[in-house]
Amino acid sequence: MKKCLENTRILITGGAGFIGSNLVEKLLSQNNDIVVLDNFMTGKRKNLIPFMDNSRFKLIEGDIRDMVACRCAVDGVDYVLHEAALGSVPRSIKDPMTSTEVNISGFVNMLYAAQEAKVKRFVYAASSSTYGDSQTLPKVEDVIGKPLSPYAITKYVNELFAENFSKFYGLETIGLRYFNVFGRRQDPYGAYAAVIPKFAMSMIKHESPVINGDGNYSRDFTYVDNVIQANQLALLANSPEAVNQVYNVAFGKRTSLNELFAYLRECLAEFDAEIAKVEPQYGPNRAGDIPHSLADIGKARTLLDYAPEFSVKQGLKEAAKWYYENLQK
Numbered sequence: 001m002k003k004c005l006e007n008t009r010i011l012i013t014g015g016a017g018f019i020g021s022n023l024v025e026k027l028l029s030q031n032n033d034i035v036v037l038d039n040f041m042t043g044k045r046k047n048l049i050p051f052m053d054n055s056r057f058k059l060i061e062g063d064i065r066d067m068v069a070c071r072c073a074v075d076g077v078d079y080v081l082h083e084a085a086l087g088s089v090p091r092s093i094k095d096p097m098t099s100t101e102v103n104i105s106g107f108v109n110m111l112y113a114a115q116e117a118k119v120k121r122f123v124y125a126a127s128s129s130t131y132g133d134s135q136t137l138p139k140v141e142d143v144i145g146k147p148l149s150p151y152a153i154t155k156y157v158n159e160l161f162a163e164n165f166s167k168f169y170g171l172e173t174i175g176l177r178y179f180n181v182f183g184r185r186q187d188p189y190g191a192y193a194a195v196i197p198k199f200a201m202s203m204i205k206h207e208s209p210v211i212n213g214d215g216n217y218s219r220d221f222t223y224v225d226n227v228i229q230a231n232q233l234a235l236l237a238n239s240p241e242a243v244n245q246v247y248n249v250a251f252g253k254r255t256s257l258n259e260l261f262a263y264l265r266e267c268l269a270e271f272d273a274e275i276a277k278v279e280p281q282y283g284p285n286r287a288g289d290i291p292h293s294l295a296d297i298g299k300a301r302t303l304l305d306y307a308p309e310f311s312v313k314q315g316l317k318e319a320a321k322w323y324y325e326n327l328q329k
Contacts, residue, residue, distance in 0.1 A: 003232070003305075005027070006030055007031055007032065009076060009077050011074055011077040011081070011119075012034060012036050013036075013038070013081070013083055013084035014043060014085065015038055015043070015059075016040060016047050017084075018181075018186045019125065019181060019224060020083040020084075022224050023081055024036060032056065036048065036060065037062055037064065037070070037084065038060075038062075039064075042187075065105055065109065070112075073113070077114075077117065078119065079123070080119050080123065081123050081124075082123065082124035085102060085154075085155075086099045086103055088151065089148075089149040089151050089286075090287070093151075100150065103158065104154050111161060111171065115170070115171040123175075123234040126155055126175035126246055128179040128180070129147065129148070131290070132145035133290070137294045141177070141248060144156070174237065174242075174243060174245060174246075175246035175247070176246075177248050178227060179220040179250035180250075181224055181227050182197070182221055182224065183322075184224065184319060184322040185322075188327055189201075195257070196316075197323065200324075203275050206274055206278060208281045211282050212283055212284065213285040215256060215257045217257055217285075218255060218291075218292045219257075219293050220250040220251060220253065220255075223318065225309065226315075227249055229306065230247070230249040230306055233306055239303070247297075247306070249297070250294075251310070251312065252295055252308070253311065254293075263312065263313055265278060268323065268324060271320070
């Protein structure tokens with residue numbers, strides 16, 4: 001992608017996380033000053049180690065639920081990329097209170113701090129979970145259903161607050177509804193790990209990963225570099241129609257869990273032929289899951305010039321080497 005910001009001060013909340021740390025890496029490489037605010041509840045310190053000696057990088061260890069930390073983080077910042085959140089549908093079902101505190105109260109704190117500091121634009125991670133029980137495929141931004149989990153509710157409420165702050169405070173906001181993002185630095189550990197690194201870790205150990213349901217559920221899996229591109233374009237958007245909007249960020253193709261397993265096994269088997277012999281096992285469907293998800297990315301193409309470069313197969317090929325080298329440790 002040719003267009004990029006340079007010599008700009010950008011705050012990335014949740015910068016020690018999977019997507020956040022990838023954004024840090026990219027934006028630092030483009031000669032920007034990067035501030036990260038993270039409490040390391042789910043983010044990993046090791047994700048930030050490569051940047052700690054960079055004079056253009058600053059880490060603030062703090063919580064978005066703490067208004068003092070939020071105000072400190074936005075001081076002197078031109079833009080905010082808000083990635084901080086407590087993700088996972090199952091986690092939110094088990095503990096809706098904490099998910100609500102972080103994802104809603106923390107989000108509003110950051111919005112308010114940003115407008116106080118006169119930040120130019122606030123770009124935030126929204127979620128495809130907002131589509132809820134809507135049966136429409138592909139998913140179009142203006143047609144949503146009822147959210148199916150506390151997590152989904154919090155992400156929809158974020159969009160409402162962002163719209164409200166744009167109207168009443170003049171804060172420019174852009175929401176990016178991520179669809180099943182995967183790639184380097186994604187955590188495979190714990191009960192709430194994302195499906196692709198969890199599959200990869202099992203296969204690398206020559207163990208059978210568990211597929212929820214019969215494997216025919218499908219998702220619009222999205223490689224992390226497509227998400228990085230969307231964030232940069234959201235920061236750069238200069239037409240009035242492009243701002244104060246919400247966009248789908250995906251590749252725009254559906255892949256079933258069975259297909260995903262087969263693609264990933266094929267990629268990993270290039271590093272270890274024994275992986276080709278691994279077969280999946282099947283378990284019950286997961287509470288709060290929708291059967292199918294597919295994004296219409298036309299709005300992002302038109303208003304942001306979004307053009308995702310990596311298909312699922314291309315992304316898995318890129319990610320497989322990282323998985324193989326890092327998930328064995």
